[in-house]
Amino acid sequence: MLTDYIERFITWLTDEKGYSPHTIVNYRRDLLEFADEAGREIDVGALDTRIIRNYVYSLNIKNKSSSVARKLSALRTFFKFLEQENVITHTPMGSISTPKQEQHLPVYLSVDEVFALLESPGNGENFAARDRAVLELLYSTGMRVSELVACNLSSLDFDSEMVRVKGKGNRERIVPIGQQAIKTLQAYFPVRQELLRNRLQQGKKIDKEAVFLNNRGTRLTARSIERLIAEYGRKAGIDKPVTPHVLRHSFATHLLEMGADMRSVQELLGHASLSTTQKYTHLDMIHLMKVYDRAHPKARRK
Numbered sequence: 526m527l528t529d530y531i532e533r534f535i536t537w538l539t540d541e542k543g544y545s546p547h548t549i550v551n552y553r554r555d556l557l558e559f560a561d562e563a564g565r566e567i568d569v570g571a572l573d574t575r576i577i578r579n580y581v582y583s584l585n586i587k588n589k590s591s592s593v594a595r596k597l598s599a600l601r602t603f604f605k606f607l608e609q610e611n612v613i614t615h616t617p618m619g620s621i622s623t624p625k626q627e628q629h630l631p632v633y634l635s636v637d638e639v640f641a642l643l644e645s646p647g648n649g650e651n652f653a654a655r656d657r658a659v660l661e662l663l664y665s666t667g668m669r670v671s672e673l674v675a676c677n678l679s680s681l682d683f684d685s686e687m688v689r690v691k692g693k694g695n696r697e698r699i700v701p702i703g704q705q706a707i708k709t710l711q712a713y714f715p716v717r718q719e720l721l722r723n724r725l726q727q728g729k730k731i732d733k734e735a736v737f738l739n740n741r742g743t744r745l746t747a748r749s750i751e752r753l754i755a756e757y758g759r760k761a762g763i764d765k766p767v768t769p770h771v772l773r774h775s776f777a778t779h780l781l782e783m784g785a786d787m788r789s790v791q792e793l794l795g796h797a798s799l800s801t802t803q804k805y806t807h808l809d810m811i812h813l814m815k816v817y818d819r820a821h822p823k824a825r826r827k
Contacts, residue, residue, distance in 0.1 A: 531556045543695030555599040631774035641761040651716045658713040665706035667776035670747045670769035677734040692795035
Protein backbone atom coordinates (compact mmCIF):
# COMPACT_ATOMS: atom_id res chain seq x y z
CA MET A 526 0.00 0.00 0.00
CA LEU A 527 1.00 3.64 -0.46
CA THR A 528 2.27 4.32 3.07
CA ASP A 529 4.60 1.30 2.93
CA TYR A 530 6.28 2.68 -0.19
CA ILE A 531 6.52 6.13 1.38
CA GLU A 532 8.47 4.63 4.29
CA ARG A 533 10.73 2.74 1.86
CA PHE A 534 11.33 6.00 0.04
CA ILE A 535 12.15 7.84 3.27
CA THR A 536 14.66 5.11 4.19
CA TRP A 537 16.27 5.49 0.75
CA LEU A 538 16.54 9.26 1.16
CA THR A 539 18.16 8.79 4.57
CA ASP A 540 20.52 5.89 3.88
CA GLU A 541 21.34 6.27 0.19
CA LYS A 542 20.97 9.98 -0.53
CA GLY A 543 22.06 11.36 2.85
CA TYR A 544 19.31 13.98 3.08
CA SER A 545 19.23 16.12 6.23
CA PRO A 546 16.80 15.24 9.05
CA HIS A 547 14.92 18.50 8.41
CA THR A 548 14.41 17.62 4.73
CA ILE A 549 13.35 14.07 5.64
CA VAL A 550 10.69 15.38 8.04
CA ASN A 551 9.32 17.67 5.32
CA TYR A 552 9.24 14.92 2.70
CA ARG A 553 7.44 12.49 5.03
CA ARG A 554 4.88 15.10 6.07
CA ASP A 555 4.14 16.16 2.47
CA LEU A 556 3.85 12.59 1.21
CA LEU A 557 1.61 11.47 4.08
CA GLU A 558 -0.61 14.47 3.34
CA PHE A 559 -0.88 13.20 -0.23
CA ALA A 560 -1.62 9.69 1.07
CA ASP A 561 -4.48 11.07 3.18
CA GLU A 562 -5.93 12.66 0.04
CA ALA A 563 -5.40 9.68 -2.28
CA GLY A 564 -6.10 6.94 0.29
CA ARG A 565 -3.41 5.36 2.45
CA GLU A 566 -4.44 1.84 1.43
CA ILE A 567 -4.37 2.53 -2.31
CA ASP A 568 -2.05 0.51 -4.55
CA VAL A 569 0.69 2.73 -6.01
CA GLY A 570 -0.05 1.34 -9.47
CA ALA A 571 -3.50 2.89 -9.26
CA LEU A 572 -2.13 6.40 -8.79
CA ASP A 573 -2.86 8.20 -12.05
CA THR A 574 -2.84 11.76 -13.37
CA ARG A 575 -6.49 12.30 -12.40
CA ILE A 576 -5.71 11.62 -8.73
CA ILE A 577 -2.69 13.92 -8.88
CA ARG A 578 -4.71 16.72 -10.51
CA ASN A 579 -7.41 16.48 -7.83
CA TYR A 580 -4.70 16.70 -5.19
CA VAL A 581 -3.09 19.74 -6.87
CA TYR A 582 -6.52 21.42 -7.03
CA SER A 583 -7.00 20.94 -3.28
CA LEU A 584 -3.48 22.24 -2.63
CA ASN A 585 -4.05 25.41 -4.64
CA ILE A 586 -7.11 26.23 -2.54
CA LYS A 587 -5.29 26.00 0.80
CA ASN A 588 -1.61 26.80 0.12
CA LYS A 589 0.73 29.42 -1.28
CA SER A 590 2.37 28.66 -4.62
CA SER A 591 5.74 28.09 -2.90
CA SER A 592 4.20 25.41 -0.63
CA VAL A 593 2.46 23.75 -3.58
CA ALA A 594 5.75 23.69 -5.50
CA ARG A 595 7.56 22.06 -2.55
CA LYS A 596 4.88 19.38 -2.12
CA LEU A 597 4.90 18.60 -5.85
CA SER A 598 8.69 18.36 -5.79
CA ALA A 599 8.42 15.73 -3.05
CA LEU A 600 5.90 13.80 -5.17
CA ARG A 601 8.10 13.94 -8.28
CA THR A 602 11.08 12.57 -6.37
CA PHE A 603 8.88 9.86 -4.84
CA PHE A 604 7.58 8.68 -8.22
CA LYS A 605 11.10 8.75 -9.71
CA PHE A 606 12.13 6.45 -6.87
CA LEU A 607 9.23 4.10 -7.65
CA GLU A 608 10.25 4.03 -11.33
CA GLN A 609 13.87 3.36 -10.38
CA GLU A 610 12.73 0.46 -8.17
CA ASN A 611 10.54 -0.91 -11.03
CA VAL A 612 7.44 -0.56 -8.87
CA ILE A 613 5.72 1.51 -11.59
CA THR A 614 6.47 1.76 -15.30
CA HIS A 615 5.92 5.50 -15.69
CA THR A 616 5.29 8.50 -13.46
CA PRO A 617 1.83 10.12 -13.36
CA MET A 618 3.56 13.49 -12.80
CA GLY A 619 4.59 13.98 -16.45
CA SER A 620 1.83 16.44 -17.38
CA ILE A 621 1.62 18.13 -13.96
CA SER A 622 3.15 21.61 -14.05
CA THR A 623 4.69 23.40 -11.09
CA PRO A 624 2.95 26.69 -10.21
CA LYS A 625 4.78 29.88 -11.02
CA GLN A 626 6.36 31.30 -7.90
CA GLU A 627 6.95 34.87 -6.86
CA GLN A 628 10.59 35.87 -7.00
CA HIS A 629 11.79 37.08 -3.61
CA LEU A 630 15.21 38.65 -3.24
CA PRO A 631 17.27 37.10 -0.45
CA VAL A 632 17.42 39.11 2.77
CA TYR A 633 21.00 40.08 3.62
CA LEU A 634 22.89 42.30 6.03
CA SER A 635 25.11 45.25 5.18
CA VAL A 636 28.79 44.93 6.03
CA ASP A 637 28.30 47.27 9.01
CA GLU A 638 25.38 45.16 10.27
CA VAL A 639 27.47 42.00 9.99
CA PHE A 640 30.31 43.60 11.96
CA ALA A 641 27.86 44.71 14.66
CA LEU A 642 26.46 41.17 14.82
CA LEU A 643 29.92 39.60 15.11
CA GLU A 644 30.76 41.90 18.01
CA SER A 645 27.48 41.34 19.88
CA PRO A 646 28.49 38.28 21.99
CA GLY A 647 30.99 40.44 23.90
CA ASN A 648 33.62 38.93 26.22
CA GLY A 649 31.58 37.88 29.24
CA GLU A 650 30.52 34.32 29.94
CA ASN A 651 32.26 31.24 28.49
CA PHE A 652 29.66 30.61 25.84
CA ALA A 653 30.31 34.06 24.38
CA ALA A 654 33.56 32.61 22.97
CA ARG A 655 31.60 29.75 21.38
CA ASP A 656 28.94 32.07 20.00
CA ARG A 657 31.52 34.41 18.47
CA ALA A 658 33.12 31.40 16.76
CA VAL A 659 29.70 30.26 15.46
CA LEU A 660 28.98 33.69 13.96
CA GLU A 661 32.46 34.14 12.51
CA LEU A 662 32.52 30.68 10.91
CA LEU A 663 29.07 31.08 9.36
CA TYR A 664 29.96 34.43 7.81
CA SER A 665 33.51 33.40 6.86
CA THR A 666 32.42 30.26 4.98
CA GLY A 667 28.78 30.76 3.97
CA MET A 668 27.93 27.35 5.43
CA ARG A 669 24.35 26.21 5.95
CA VAL A 670 23.40 25.83 9.60
CA SER A 671 23.06 22.04 9.11
CA GLU A 672 26.63 21.96 7.79
CA LEU A 673 27.90 23.94 10.76
CA VAL A 674 26.14 21.59 13.19
CA ALA A 675 27.73 18.57 11.48
CA CYS A 676 31.22 20.11 11.54
CA ASN A 677 33.80 17.94 13.35
CA LEU A 678 37.29 18.78 14.60
CA SER A 679 38.71 16.59 11.83
CA SER A 680 36.97 18.83 9.28
CA LEU A 681 39.14 21.81 10.23
CA ASP A 682 42.60 22.41 8.78
CA PHE A 683 44.04 25.56 10.30
CA ASP A 684 47.40 25.15 8.54
CA SER A 685 45.73 25.34 5.14
CA GLU A 686 43.00 27.67 6.45
CA MET A 687 40.33 25.34 5.06
CA VAL A 688 37.28 23.45 6.31
CA ARG A 689 35.79 20.32 4.77
CA VAL A 690 32.02 20.73 4.52
CA LYS A 691 29.52 17.93 3.95
CA GLY A 692 26.54 19.45 2.15
CA LYS A 693 23.27 18.25 0.68
CA GLY A 694 23.30 14.72 -0.68
CA ASN A 695 26.55 14.07 1.23
CA ARG A 696 28.45 16.16 -1.33
CA GLU A 697 31.72 17.39 0.14
CA ARG A 698 33.44 20.66 -0.65
CA ILE A 699 36.50 22.47 0.67
CA VAL A 700 35.92 26.06 1.79
CA PRO A 701 38.51 28.64 2.93
CA ILE A 702 38.29 29.99 6.50
CA GLY A 703 39.22 33.59 7.25
CA GLN A 704 41.95 34.31 9.78
CA GLN A 705 39.50 36.07 12.11
CA ALA A 706 37.29 32.98 12.19
CA ILE A 707 40.33 30.84 13.00
CA LYS A 708 41.26 33.17 15.87
CA THR A 709 37.78 32.95 17.38
CA LEU A 710 37.79 29.16 17.06
CA GLN A 711 41.18 28.95 18.78
CA ALA A 712 39.87 31.19 21.57
CA TYR A 713 36.83 28.92 21.98
CA PHE A 714 38.68 25.58 22.06
CA PRO A 715 40.06 25.91 25.64
CA VAL A 716 36.49 26.61 26.81
CA ARG A 717 35.33 23.56 24.89
CA GLN A 718 38.02 21.36 26.47
CA GLU A 719 37.11 22.56 29.97
CA LEU A 720 33.45 21.77 29.33
CA LEU A 721 34.28 18.24 28.13
CA ARG A 722 36.58 17.65 31.10
CA ASN A 723 33.87 18.72 33.57
CA ARG A 724 31.25 16.54 31.94
CA LEU A 725 33.57 13.51 31.92
CA GLN A 726 34.31 13.99 35.61
CA GLN A 727 30.55 13.89 36.22
CA GLY A 728 30.30 10.61 34.30
CA LYS A 729 28.24 12.22 31.53
CA LYS A 730 28.23 11.33 27.85
CA ILE A 731 30.02 13.79 25.58
CA ASP A 732 30.60 14.34 21.87
CA LYS A 733 34.38 14.48 21.37
CA GLU A 734 34.14 15.07 17.62
CA ALA A 735 31.68 17.96 17.43
CA VAL A 736 33.17 21.43 17.08
CA PHE A 737 30.27 23.28 18.69
CA LEU A 738 28.89 21.97 21.97
CA ASN A 739 26.02 22.90 24.27
CA ASN A 740 26.30 23.00 28.07
CA ARG A 741 25.66 19.23 28.20
CA GLY A 742 28.78 18.48 26.18
CA THR A 743 26.79 17.32 23.17
CA ARG A 744 26.48 18.72 19.67
CA LEU A 745 24.81 22.11 19.39
CA THR A 746 21.54 21.83 17.42
CA ALA A 747 20.42 23.89 14.42
CA ARG A 748 17.48 25.20 16.46
CA SER A 749 19.81 26.41 19.23
CA ILE A 750 22.02 28.20 16.70
CA GLU A 751 18.98 29.85 15.10
CA ARG A 752 17.83 31.09 18.51
CA LEU A 753 21.21 32.49 19.55
CA ILE A 754 21.72 34.27 16.21
CA ALA A 755 18.26 35.84 16.42
CA GLU A 756 19.05 37.05 19.95
CA TYR A 757 22.40 38.54 18.91
CA GLY A 758 20.68 40.23 15.96
CA ARG A 759 18.32 41.97 18.37
CA LYS A 760 21.23 42.83 20.68
CA ALA A 761 23.11 44.38 17.75
CA GLY A 762 20.08 46.58 16.98
CA ILE A 763 19.49 45.10 13.53
CA ASP A 764 15.92 45.91 12.47
CA LYS A 765 15.33 42.77 10.39
CA PRO A 766 15.16 39.06 11.26
CA VAL A 767 18.67 37.60 11.50
CA THR A 768 19.04 33.89 10.79
CA PRO A 769 21.89 31.55 9.76
CA HIS A 770 20.55 31.72 6.20
CA VAL A 771 20.63 35.52 6.25
CA LEU A 772 24.33 35.26 7.13
CA ARG A 773 24.77 32.86 4.20
CA HIS A 774 23.01 35.35 1.90
CA SER A 775 25.23 38.13 3.27
CA PHE A 776 28.37 36.07 2.61
CA ALA A 777 27.40 35.53 -1.05
CA THR A 778 26.22 39.09 -1.63
CA HIS A 779 29.35 40.67 -0.16
CA LEU A 780 31.60 38.42 -2.26
CA LEU A 781 29.82 39.46 -5.45
CA GLU A 782 29.92 43.13 -4.45
CA MET A 783 33.69 42.82 -4.03
CA GLY A 784 34.11 41.32 -7.50
CA ALA A 785 33.95 37.54 -6.99
CA ASP A 786 32.72 35.63 -10.04
CA MET A 787 29.49 33.67 -9.99
CA ARG A 788 31.11 30.25 -10.49
CA SER A 789 33.38 30.73 -7.48
CA VAL A 790 30.44 31.74 -5.30
CA GLN A 791 28.53 28.69 -6.54
CA GLU A 792 31.41 26.42 -5.46
CA LEU A 793 31.73 28.08 -2.07
CA LEU A 794 28.00 27.80 -1.36
CA GLY A 795 27.84 24.19 -2.55
CA HIS A 796 25.05 24.84 -5.06
CA ALA A 797 24.58 21.99 -7.52
CA SER A 798 23.21 24.38 -10.15
CA LEU A 799 24.42 27.84 -11.13
CA SER A 800 20.78 28.95 -11.45
CA THR A 801 20.44 28.65 -7.66
CA THR A 802 23.33 31.08 -7.22
CA GLN A 803 22.07 33.52 -9.83
CA LYS A 804 19.44 34.96 -7.49
CA TYR A 805 22.31 36.92 -5.95
CA THR A 806 22.96 38.72 -9.24
CA HIS A 807 19.80 40.76 -8.59
CA LEU A 808 21.27 41.96 -5.31
CA ASP A 809 24.58 42.68 -6.99
CA MET A 810 22.82 44.74 -9.69
CA ILE A 811 21.04 46.79 -7.01
CA HIS A 812 24.43 47.48 -5.43
CA LEU A 813 25.97 48.38 -8.80
CA MET A 814 23.14 50.79 -9.60
CA LYS A 815 23.66 52.55 -6.26
CA VAL A 816 27.39 52.83 -6.99
CA TYR A 817 26.61 54.13 -10.50
CA ASP A 818 24.16 56.73 -9.18
CA ARG A 819 26.75 57.96 -6.68
CA ALA A 820 29.76 57.95 -8.99
CA HIS A 821 28.68 58.76 -12.57
CA PRO A 822 28.50 62.52 -13.31
CA LYS A 823 25.50 62.14 -15.62
CA ALA A 824 23.65 59.91 -13.17
CA ARG A 825 23.62 62.35 -10.30
CA ARG A 826 20.27 63.88 -9.55
CA LYS A 827 19.98 67.59 -8.75
